Amino acid sequence: MKWGQVGYRNVQGSGLPEATFEFAKSTDGWVRSLSAQAQALWAKSGDGINSLSLPQHLVDSACAAALIADRWISKPMMSLLSESLGLSPDEVRIFYIWLAATHDMGKATVSFQEQLENSEYQYLVDAVIAAGLPMEKSVAETQIERFPHSIASAIILQQWLLEQGCKKPLSNSIASVSGAHHGIADEAINEETLNIFNAFDARWRRVHNELLEGIAEMTGIVPVLENLKKLRRIDSGVLQTLTGLVVMADWIASNVDAFALGGGTQVERVSNADKHVQLTGPWAPAAREWNDIDAEFQQLFSWPSSFKARTVQRVLVEQVKVLKKPSIIILEAETGAGKTEAGLAAAQIIGENTGAQGIFFATPTMATADGLFARTRLWASNSAPSNDAVSLNLAHSKNSLSEDFQDLRFKEIGRDTDEFGNVVARQWFSGRNRGLLSNLVVGTIDQVLMMSLKKRYSMLRHVGIVGKIVIFDEIHSYDVYTSEYIRTTIEWLSSYGVTVIVMTATLPPERRNELIEAYTDAEIPTEFDNAYPLFSIGTDEAVKQIPINPPPTDAVLSLELLGEDEFLTNVEALVGEGGCLLIICNTIARAQSAFRELRERFQDPDEVVLHHSGFIAWERMAKEAKLRKELGPDSHISSGRPSRRIVVATQVAEQSLDIDADALITDFAPMDLLVQRIGRVHRHRRPDSDRPERLREPKVFLRGVEVQPPDLEFESGTAAVYDTKVLISTYRELMDGQGGLRNFRRPDDTAPFVRATYSPGQLVPKGWEVVWNEAVAESNAKKSSALKRSQNFRIPSPWSAKHLKELFDLGIKDSEEAGLAQVRDIEPTIEVIPIVVLENGYRLWGENEQIVDPNEDLDYQTARKLAASTVRLPGRITKFESDFLAVIDALEIGTPISWNKHYLLKGSVALCLEEVGETTLGRHSVRYSSDLGIEILNEGNQ
Structure with missing residues (x-):
C-alpha cells in the first residue's frame, strides 16, 4: 500500500490504521517462535509478578513505530526521509520499523542482564542461566569503564550490517541511531567496544543473530538495505530525525499503561497503546478557495462580517496561495497591522498545500505566548474539519499555570463539545521533551532555538519541528549571541524543508538579509532595501520582495530629553490634571526607585503602579490583566479607564502588553526598542474625552542621558544592558540638528530610523570621534566574545555536520532552565x-x-x-x-x-x-x- 493511502477505518474493532493492524497481526507469535535462550532475556524487570521479555519489547517497539508511521508522520517529513535516503515511502516505513525493532539489541549482553543479580529480581537472571546463556563477562567487558546497552546495541547492529555487505561508514551511520536512543550520541564504535564484541561468547552471538535475522524477516529490511547501500553515509539531520522517531517508539513501547507487561495478542497490545497515547494525525486544515479574503478572515478568527482584511494580510495571502516550495517569508510592518492573523492565515494556506504536520508559533516571552494561546486555539478550531482531532500545546516552563491550557489538557475527543471543537491537549504530548510533538504549538522562541543546542534528547525537538511551519514573532529584539542561535536554527529548518515565517515591526536590512542567507543561497535583491512595509520570500531558487503600500501617519510624537532632576516635576506637570502615563525603565532597581518617589508624591497610592519581571508569577499575571483591562483598546473614561494612572514598568511593557498611554517617559534604548515603546503611546483611536486636553497630542520624553554630546554618557544601568555603540547611533539619528530631538512620525519613521541606526557604514558628527571609537571597540569585543561563547554550546551547521555525535555534548544539563541559559546570553x-x-x-x-x-x-x-x-x-x-x-x-x-x-x-x-x-x-x-x-x-x- 502506498504512503498516504493508509486508511483510518476501524479494522476488526481495533481502531488502528489498516497498515498498523496488518503489521501487528503478522508479528503475533514471533516471540513464541524464538529459542528458549532468546525468550529468557528480560527487558523490563516489572512489578515482581510480571516482567517483559526482550523479544516482546522489540516487537512492541516495532509495532509502536508502525503506529507512528501510519498515523503521526506527516507528508513533508516522509518526503524529507524518502528523498534523503533514496527510498520510497514504503521503504522508509520499513527502515524505521526495523530501526525501532533493533534499538535495544544491546540488552542481550551480560552487562545488561546481570544488573538484577542479588536483587529481588534474581529469578530473572536465573532464568537466563537456566536457558543456557553464560553470565560471565569477558576480560574485555570487565575492563571497560562504561558499556551501556545503547552502545552495545550500536556495535551489535554495526557488525551485523557489515555482514550484510554494508560499507563501514554507512554501517556506522545506521548503528548510531541505536547508540543515541537514550538522548545522547556517543562514540559507540571504537577499539574497546570492538574487542568486547569479538569476545562475546558464541552462545550470545547466536542469540544476537537469531533476533536480528528474525527481525529482518519480520520487517522485510533486506531489500531496503540493498537500496541503502548506494549511500556512503546518512545525513546527520536525517539521523537526528530517525533517532527522534525511534525514541518516540521506544517511549511508547516502554509505557506499561500502553504496552502491558504481560499478555494479549500483538493487535490487542498495539490497539491498547493507541487508545492510551492517542496520537493525533498530521494537521489537516480544511480546504479553502481564498477567493474572498475578507470572508475567510472572518471565519478563521470569528470576526464580524464588517471586517475587511488589512493590506499586509491581503498581500501575504495572495503570495502564499501560489507558493509551492519550502520558503522563508519575512513580513515587516508596523505594530497593529494584523501580522499575527496574517501569519496564521499564511500557515493555514501552506498547510493546505503541503500537508504540514502543524505549526510552531514562537513568541518573545511567556506572557506573549499565554496571550496568543487562546487566539490560536480559536483559529485551530475554525481551521480544521470538525471530525479531525488537532493537538495543541503551550510550550514553556510555566504552562501548568495557564488556565486556558489546563482546561484544554483534560478535554477528550467527542466529549464536552464546545466552541473549540476537537482541539485537544493530549496528556502524552505534555510530558517532558514531548511538547513539540503536538500538531500545533505556541511557545517561547527558546523552545525552537534549543534545537540548535547540544542537549540531551534534542532529537525529539528536531522530530517535533520537521514537517511543521515555524512562525517567529518579533524576531528583531535579540542580541548577537541569541541571533547566532537563530541563524543556526534557520539553517537547520531550511535543511529540513520547513517553511519559516518571520514577523517584525523593526528589522534592519542587514538583519533581514542574514535571515534570508541562513535559509537560501539565492541572490538577494537590493532595490527595495528602503521599503516599508515590506514582504520578502526566499526559496532555494530566488528571493522576491514586494513593497506594501504604507499606511497613513497615525501619530506625530514630540521627543524631548529629560534630565534626572526634572523627572518628578515633569510627571506632575504631565498628569496633574489627569491622564495615563507610562514610564519604562531599563532595570528593575531603577523602576523600583522611580515607583517609590512617585508614590510619595501622589496622595492616592493606587494611582501609581509598578510592573516588572521581579514579581511572583501569579501577581505579575494579575497586574498584566488589570493593566490590559484599564488601558486596553476597549476601556474608556466612562467604562474602566482611570482618570489618572502612572504605570512604572521595565521592558515587559515593550511587546507583550496591549496598553494605550497618553504620554511616555522612557529610559534611552536602542532605536528598535524605542519604536516598540513609542508604539504604546496613543496606540488606539479614542474620543477626546478619554484624554486630558494637554495630552491629546502624544508626547515622549527620553531620560537616562547623563552627559550629552560630544562626550555622550548613559545611565549606568542602560549602559550595562545595551550596546553603547547602538545607543550612540540611536541618539545621532534622533537629533534635529539644532540641539534638540526631532519628532517621530509613526509608522513613517520606523524603517528609516532603524535602518540608519544599524547601518554598517555609519558616520558620526564631528567631535564625537573619541566616544564613538571607544564604543565601537567595546561593541566589537563583546560581539567577538558572544560569538565564541555561543559556539561552545551550538551545534554545527547542517551543511558541515557529518556525524550524529557532533550534535551532542554531555556537558550540558538536560533541563529547560539550562537550555534557556545557553540560547540567551544571560x-x-x-x-x-x-x-x-x-x-x-x-x-x-x-x-x-x-x-x-x-x-x-x-x-x-x-x-x-x-x-x-x-x-x-x-x-x-x-x-x-x-x-x-x-x-x-x-x-x-x-x-x-x-x-x-x-x-x-x-x-x-x-x-x-x-x-x-x-x-x-x-x-x-x-x-x-x-x-x-x-x-x-x-x-x-x-
Whole structure:
C-alpha cells in the first residue's frame, strides 16, 4: 500500500490504521517462535509478578513505530526521509520499523542482564542461566569503564550490517541511531567496544543473530538495505530525525499503561497503546478557495462580517496561495497591522498545500505566548474539519499555570463539545521533551532555538519541528549571541524543508538579509532595501520582495530629553490634571526607585503602579490583566479607564502588553526598542474625552542621558544592558540638528530610523570621534566574545555536520532552565518560591489564613498555588561562585521536604521570609513585597 493511502477505518474493532493492524497481526507469535535462550532475556524487570521479555519489547517497539508511521508522520517529513535516503515511502516505513525493532539489541549482553543479580529480581537472571546463556563477562567487558546497552546495541547492529555487505561508514551511520536512543550520541564504535564484541561468547552471538535475522524477516529490511547501500553515509539531520522517531517508539513501547507487561495478542497490545497515547494525525486544515479574503478572515478568527482584511494580510495571502516550495517569508510592518492573523492565515494556506504536520508559533516571552494561546486555539478550531482531532500545546516552563491550557489538557475527543471543537491537549504530548510533538504549538522562541543546542534528547525537538511551519514573532529584539542561535536554527529548518515565517515591526536590512542567507543561497535583491512595509520570500531558487503600500501617519510624537532632576516635576506637570502615563525603565532597581518617589508624591497610592519581571508569577499575571483591562483598546473614561494612572514598568511593557498611554517617559534604548515603546503611546483611536486636553497630542520624553554630546554618557544601568555603540547611533539619528530631538512620525519613521541606526557604514558628527571609537571597540569585543561563547554550546551547521555525535555534548544539563541559559546570553539566575515562615509551619505568599505543615504531603491546590508563586532572584546575588553556593545552601535548607514529593514542585526551592518579607541569603539581604517585588536591600560587602 502506498504512503498516504493508509486508511483510518476501524479494522476488526481495533481502531488502528489498516497498515498498523496488518503489521501487528503478522508479528503475533514471533516471540513464541524464538529459542528458549532468546525468550529468557528480560527487558523490563516489572512489578515482581510480571516482567517483559526482550523479544516482546522489540516487537512492541516495532509495532509502536508502525503506529507512528501510519498515523503521526506527516507528508513533508516522509518526503524529507524518502528523498534523503533514496527510498520510497514504503521503504522508509520499513527502515524505521526495523530501526525501532533493533534499538535495544544491546540488552542481550551480560552487562545488561546481570544488573538484577542479588536483587529481588534474581529469578530473572536465573532464568537466563537456566536457558543456557553464560553470565560471565569477558576480560574485555570487565575492563571497560562504561558499556551501556545503547552502545552495545550500536556495535551489535554495526557488525551485523557489515555482514550484510554494508560499507563501514554507512554501517556506522545506521548503528548510531541505536547508540543515541537514550538522548545522547556517543562514540559507540571504537577499539574497546570492538574487542568486547569479538569476545562475546558464541552462545550470545547466536542469540544476537537469531533476533536480528528474525527481525529482518519480520520487517522485510533486506531489500531496503540493498537500496541503502548506494549511500556512503546518512545525513546527520536525517539521523537526528530517525533517532527522534525511534525514541518516540521506544517511549511508547516502554509505557506499561500502553504496552502491558504481560499478555494479549500483538493487535490487542498495539490497539491498547493507541487508545492510551492517542496520537493525533498530521494537521489537516480544511480546504479553502481564498477567493474572498475578507470572508475567510472572518471565519478563521470569528470576526464580524464588517471586517475587511488589512493590506499586509491581503498581500501575504495572495503570495502564499501560489507558493509551492519550502520558503522563508519575512513580513515587516508596523505594530497593529494584523501580522499575527496574517501569519496564521499564511500557515493555514501552506498547510493546505503541503500537508504540514502543524505549526510552531514562537513568541518573545511567556506572557506573549499565554496571550496568543487562546487566539490560536480559536483559529485551530475554525481551521480544521470538525471530525479531525488537532493537538495543541503551550510550550514553556510555566504552562501548568495557564488556565486556558489546563482546561484544554483534560478535554477528550467527542466529549464536552464546545466552541473549540476537537482541539485537544493530549496528556502524552505534555510530558517532558514531548511538547513539540503536538500538531500545533505556541511557545517561547527558546523552545525552537534549543534545537540548535547540544542537549540531551534534542532529537525529539528536531522530530517535533520537521514537517511543521515555524512562525517567529518579533524576531528583531535579540542580541548577537541569541541571533547566532537563530541563524543556526534557520539553517537547520531550511535543511529540513520547513517553511519559516518571520514577523517584525523593526528589522534592519542587514538583519533581514542574514535571515534570508541562513535559509537560501539565492541572490538577494537590493532595490527595495528602503521599503516599508515590506514582504520578502526566499526559496532555494530566488528571493522576491514586494513593497506594501504604507499606511497613513497615525501619530506625530514630540521627543524631548529629560534630565534626572526634572523627572518628578515633569510627571506632575504631565498628569496633574489627569491622564495615563507610562514610564519604562531599563532595570528593575531603577523602576523600583522611580515607583517609590512617585508614590510619595501622589496622595492616592493606587494611582501609581509598578510592573516588572521581579514579581511572583501569579501577581505579575494579575497586574498584566488589570493593566490590559484599564488601558486596553476597549476601556474608556466612562467604562474602566482611570482618570489618572502612572504605570512604572521595565521592558515587559515593550511587546507583550496591549496598553494605550497618553504620554511616555522612557529610559534611552536602542532605536528598535524605542519604536516598540513609542508604539504604546496613543496606540488606539479614542474620543477626546478619554484624554486630558494637554495630552491629546502624544508626547515622549527620553531620560537616562547623563552627559550629552560630544562626550555622550548613559545611565549606568542602560549602559550595562545595551550596546553603547547602538545607543550612540540611536541618539545621532534622533537629533534635529539644532540641539534638540526631532519628532517621530509613526509608522513613517520606523524603517528609516532603524535602518540608519544599524547601518554598517555609519558616520558620526564631528567631535564625537573619541566616544564613538571607544564604543565601537567595546561593541566589537563583546560581539567577538558572544560569538565564541555561543559556539561552545551550538551545534554545527547542517551543511558541515557529518556525524550524529557532533550534535551532542554531555556537558550540558538536560533541563529547560539550562537550555534557556545557553540560547540567551544571560547570567543564570535562581528561581525561588517565597513563603512566610511561622512557628507552626508556613503560609503561602498572599495567603493569610492557611498554614501549611512542612512535613505533610501537599494537596494539589496548595502545590499549584506554590508553583504559581515563582520569582527569580536578581542575578547580582549569585554572580560570584562563592555567593551562588551560599545562596543555594540557604535555599535548600529552608525548602520543605514535602515539596520534592509533588510533581509540580520537584526541584523547587523556597525563599523563607520573615513576617516583614525579608531574609538573608549569604551576604545579601533580600525582601519581597507585593508593591515592589523582589529587592536587594544591600549589595553585601564587596
